Amino acid sequence: MSARTLRGRVAVAGIGETTYYKHGKSPDAELKLALQAILRACEDAGISPREIDGFASYSNDRNDPSRLAAALGTRELRFSNMQWGGGGGGGAAAVGNAAAAIATGMADCVIVFRALAQGQFARFGLGGQTPTVSGEQAFTFPYGMMSPGQRYAMRAMRFMHEHGIGREPLRAIAMASYHHAQQNPRAVMHGRPLTEEMYDASRWIVEPFRLFDCCLENDGAAALLLVPAERARDLRHRGVYMLGVAQGSEHRNAAPVHNAPLYGTSSFTSVAPHLYEMAGVAPADVDVVQSYENFTGGVLMSLVEHGLFRAEEAAEVCTLENLLAPKGRLPLNTSGGNLAECYMHGLELQLEAVRQLRGESPNQVPDAEVAMVCAGPMVTPVSSLILGTEGVL
Amino acid sequence: MSARTTYLSEGLPRPVPEPDGLSAPYWEGTRRGELRIQRCRGCRAWQWGPEWICHRCLSFDLGWETVDGRGVIYSWERVWHPVHPALKDAGPYVVVLVELPHADNVRMIGNLVGDPHQDVRSGAPVVAVFEDHGTPDDKNGYTLVHWRTA
Numbered sequence: 010m011s012a013r014t015l016r017g018r019v020a021v022a023g024i025g026e027t028t029y030y031k032h033g034k035s036p037d038a039e040l041k042l043a044l045q046a047i048l049r050a051c052e053d054a055g056i057s058p059r060e061i062d063g064f065a066s067y068s069n070d071r072n073d074p075s076r077l078a079a080a081l082g083t084r085e086l087r088f089s090n091m092q093w094g095g096g097g098g099g100g101a102a103a104v105g106n107a108a109a110a111i112a113t114g115m116a117d118c119v120i121v122f123r124a125l126a127q128g129q130f131a132r133f134g135l136g137g138q139t140p141t142v143s144g145e146q147a148f149t150f151p152y153g154m155m156s157p158g159q160r161y162a163m164r165a166m167r168f169m170h171e172h173g174i175g176r177e178p179l180r181a182i183a184m185a186s187y188h189h190a191q192q193n194p195r196a197v198m199h200g201r202p203l204t205e206e207m208y209d210a211s212r213w214i215v216e217p218f219r220l221f222d223c224c225l226e227n228d229g230a231a232a233l234l235l236v237p238a239e240r241a242r243d244l245r246h247r248g249v250y251m252l253g254v255a256q257g258s259e260h261r262n263a264a265p266v267h268n269a270p271l272y273g274t275s276s277f278t279s280v281a282p283h284l285y286e287m288a289g290v291a292p293a294d295v296d297v298v299q300s301y302e303n304f305t306g307g308v309l310m311s312l313v314e315h316g317l318f319r320a321e322e323a324a325e326v327c328t329l330e331n332l333l334a335p336k337g338r339l340p341l342n343t344s345g346g347n348l349a350e351c352y353m354h355g356l357e358l359q360l361e362a363v364r365q366l367r368g369e370s371p372n373q374v375p376d377a378e379v380a381m382v383c384a385g386p387m388v389t390p391v392s393s394l395i396l397g398t399e400g401v402l
Numbered sequence: 403m404s405a406r407t408t409y410l411s412e413g414l415p416r417p418v419p420e421p422d423g424l425s426a427p428y429w430e431g432t433r434r435g436e437l438r439i440q441r442c443r444g445c446r447a448w449q450w451g452p453e454w455i456c457h458r459c460l461s462f463d464l465g466w467e468t469v470d471g472r473g474v475i476y477s478w479e480r481v482w483h484p485v486h487p488a489l490k491d492a493g494p495y496v497v498v499l500v501e502l503p504h505a506d507n508v509r510m511i512g513n514l515v516g517d518p519h520q521d522v523r524s525g526a527p528v529v530a531v532f533e534d535h536g537t538p539d540d541k542n543g544y545t546l547v548h549w550r551t552a
Contacts, residue, residue, distance in 0.1 A: 142418070
């Protein structure tokens, strides 16, 4: 029996997405968006949709795998998986769950997808639309702490306090996403550059976050098609392989009413070491990073907790120059990410990592061989993964 | 002078105990001006928010004790963008996460009363302020716990 690992066992065969729309602007139903993204991932891979035998998603995606399988006329369904909890923190975990199904022989051809048409359903950024609240919400909502931004500003503020970090690194993270989006025709914010002056003048949402520190809300869908590694060599694109994946959070991270013992973290301090162990690479080996921006403060914490730099180095390392492809020391969110490409709940970040390793990014990092994706900082569970080219297997 | 007697406008969701009653002793306590926290009768650990088991010793034998309403600001935020209709045009307000040194440093969320533009500092001492909603005999009444700088 070989080691318990996913390293090198599974490949991303195809990626696909719909047009990315502003919130509420999709002309298509959410399920139709999901189907479109799935078909595009199949087309990209050169694999018939009939071959799909599994689906994985996260954050209670509304588009049920059995319905998708029936709609697509797949031959059989062998894997139907939902990552439990954590909202966007499930993005990398869903890819990992699909990969685990393939590596263990439970399925052969698995779609990871996320579809959102928030105009057709409720928005994320509203809170407290019921007359009464109980449980944990009863201890926060009556104090006007209801939305994700309000929940996570508290954690980011503590992190910044503990490490003496100012707001400049947050501005650099926001500007990097907008900068990269200007080269990406898919991006919702393509053609809408962000300047330092615009950032500084933007209104507060909840201190320490200004408007441009907060993710968009969008409509659309994205999908990846995963297959066993052996099959990747026969496919049309350069092979992109799973090196490692990890999910979870620290000891009692979900202790109610903000009582996590390690409060000033993005929940990755226990997860990241497992990720690197499976991937067999070190932080210095990572060529390009996609890090989920719910809020820029969470990105900064994710980068620190994945060992890319120390918190005390944030002012020096987390600068716009360093975060930009192609020449920056730590190219970040090279498609524009949740801030400026599309809030596809972070799945667009997974697609961008694949593009980087194929050499097809609109902001290509030269000779990128190892790409990391961090999903959903400050929630629980979070997840992250590392992909690599055939050369690093 | 504003007619408002509460820190935030009325109309926000009203806190009620869960159907299983887990947090009912807390809400009964605040109605009487007492800050009650869950405490394990076995290992004496304090615990917040309430749960059915002690996270430290796994005993189900949990009680409630009244604690001193003095705390320390652990983190804070100033909210500008309203996400609820009742807060529209309410202007900024301050939410604090307060540690209770007299109860194993468990943390509670509340508002920091006073000038919403005031400087807020993690580490600053604060004291509890009870804010009644509804008259004492109002079945739907409840009492929130806010904080003010000591």
